[in-house]
Amino acid sequence: MSQKFKKIKRPPPIVFIALPLIAWGAFTFIPDIFKTTNRGTSASGNSRLSLGDKILVQSQTTTGKKAGVKAFAEGNYKEAVKNFQASLQENRNDPETVIYLNNAKVNNDNPLKIAVSVPIGTNPNVAQEMLRGVAQAQEEVNAAGGINGAGLQVLIANDDNSPDVAKEVATELVNDQKILAVVGHNASNASLAAAPTYQEKKLVMVTPTSFANNLSGFGSYIFRTVPAIQSMAAPLAEYMVNKAGKTNVAICYDSQAPDNVSFKDEFVSSFSALGGKVVPTVCDFSTPTFNSSTSVADALSKGAQALMVAPFIDRIDRAIDLARVNKSQLALYGSTTLYTFQTVKEGQKDVDGLILSVPWHPDSNPNNPFSKNASQRWGGVVNWRTATSFDATKAIISGLQRSNTRFGLQQALRNPNFVTSGAGEDVKFLPTGDRWNKPILVKVQRQGNDYRFVALP
Numbered sequence: 001m002s003q004k005f006k007k008i009k010r011p012p013p014i015v016f017i018a019l020p021l022i023a024w025g026a027f028t029f030i031p032d033i034f035k036t037t038n039r040g041t042s043a044s045g046n047s048r049l050s051l052g053d054k055i056l057v058q059s060q061t062t063t064g065k066k067a068g069v070k071a072f073a074e075g076n077y078k079e080a081v082k083n084f085q086a087s088l089q090e091n092r093n094d095p096e097t098v099i100y101l102n103n104a105k106v107n108n109d110n111p112l113k114i115a116v117s118v119p120i121g122t123n124p125n126v127a128q129e130m131l132r133g134v135a136q137a138q139e140e141v142n143a144a145g146g147i148n149g150a151g152l153q154v155l156i157a158n159d160d161n162s163p164d165v166a167k168e169v170a171t172e173l174v175n176d177q178k179i180l181a182v183v184g185h186n187a188s189n190a191s192l193a194a195a196p197t198y199q200e201k202k203l204v205m206v207t208p209t210s211f212a213n214n215l216s217g218f219g220s221y222i223f224r225t226v227p228a229i230q231s232m233a234a235p236l237a238e239y240m241v242n243k244a245g246k247t248n249v250a251i252c253y254d255s256q257a258p259d260n261v262s263f264k265d266e267f268v269s270s271f272s273a274l275g276g277k278v279v280p281t282v283c284d285f286s287t288p289t290f291n292s293s294t295s296v297a298d299a300l301s302k303g304a305q306a307l308m309v310a311p312f313i314d315r316i317d318r319a320i321d322l323a324r325v326n327k328s329q330l331a332l333y334g335s336t337t338l339y340t341f342q343t344v345k346e347g348q349k350d351v352d353g354l355i356l357s358v359p360w361h362p363d364s365n366p367n368n369p370f371s372k373n374a375s376q377r378w379g380g381v382v383n384w385r386t387a388t389s390f391d392a393t394k395a396i397i398s399g400l401q402r403s404n405t406r407f408g409l410q411q412a413l414r415n416p417n418f419v420t421s422g423a424g425e426d427v428k429f430l431p432t433g434d435r436w437n438k439p440i441l442v443k444v445q446r447q448g449n450d451y452r453f454v455a456l457p
Helices: 013-028 063-073 077-090 095-106 124-143 163-175 188-201 229-243 258-273 292-301 313-326 341-351 369-378 384-402 406-414
Strands: 112-118 152-158 179-183 204-207 222-224 248-253 306-310 331-334 355-358 440-447 450-455
Touching: 063 077, 063 095, 077 095, 095 124, 095 152, 112 124, 112 163, 112 384, 124 152, 124 369, 124 384, 152 163, 163 179, 163 188, 179 384, 179 406, 188 204, 188 222, 188 258, 204 384, 204 406, 222 384, 229 258, 229 306, 229 355, 229 440, 248 258, 248 292, 258 306, 292 313, 306 313, 313 331, 313 341, 341 440, 341 450, 369 384, 384 406
Parallel strands: 112 152, 112 179, 179 204, 204 222, 248 306, 306 331, 331 355
Antiparallel strands: 355 440, 440 450
């Protein structure tokens, strides 16, 4: 019998060593975005994406939420609903759980699916501000019977405000043909990195928070529910010159944040046109050598009366340190980015009097039900990122009511007659994809033991 078969030659021992090493190396050099911790039922095994099968916001973890994602991953949606509801009884202010609960409730009813991309890893507070707006819009439409009878599901993505990660996330989302639109991204550098993918693959992107001028007119599938940055910067310049009488200003900004570069440029244009003078200082939050004390001293020595501060969202701590060193010597003004809980919590008396231009404030439209509903849902006052994220989701929902295809949605949003109700002003888009909206000036003031943003009359 042995004569009928040729003897098989054994491979050299080095092969048995090399093959496992090659396999290990292949996995090791796959970008982290593609490594999976729980495949569940998300769009892919991507550990940055979740429809309800994994916890992305680790700071908002409860026993019920852990049991809920486990049940969701196993396809036991009834059990997932029960556990997510239990988690919300313990922690009502968790938008990730609200979204997962809504997803589980409609999972078996051929739902329509969208995605939201937020910076959970690098800025979880801002990420949750955005998620609250999306969750509130999702909950409202599903409670009202869905979109022409279909429930709405929301896939959450974590992009860390990183351009590279945002591009990878965008590729994942466009390849999931069930996803009909994306709410996001947060920072303009992330949105600018992802936008070409959405435009090329014809998937609607509606960013609720990216102001960079480069996004205006970027493409027919790119929208935003914040106004053009020029309309945000001009009122701040007008207030400084015409009402506050501040005609000499020093500027501290982040050269690596496109939205704040745009804000700085538009502010300088408006301020100069009004007769204001920008004193020549070098103050860039992005540089490793940035020094608050040196920046304030330089501005004072050159006759500045005020500081206009425009930091990157993930470097707000540097702007707060600048305010702390300033000790109210220079009047403080800032870009929309500074409207965060972190600013008032950490800044306290050092940011007292800071004036910003923002797209929305709870007092801007007291007759609109959004603010009251948000306070009841989340147990407190929400900010403009929650409102504009709500508006972005509402716009997508309204468009999907007209057509539940990617192309049909884009056509609906591009229609000059498109309009839907929002958290304040109605949502309607200019031909550039920007939103038509009027900004509001707010000021940090002490109220009791806390500091809050208050709308200026």
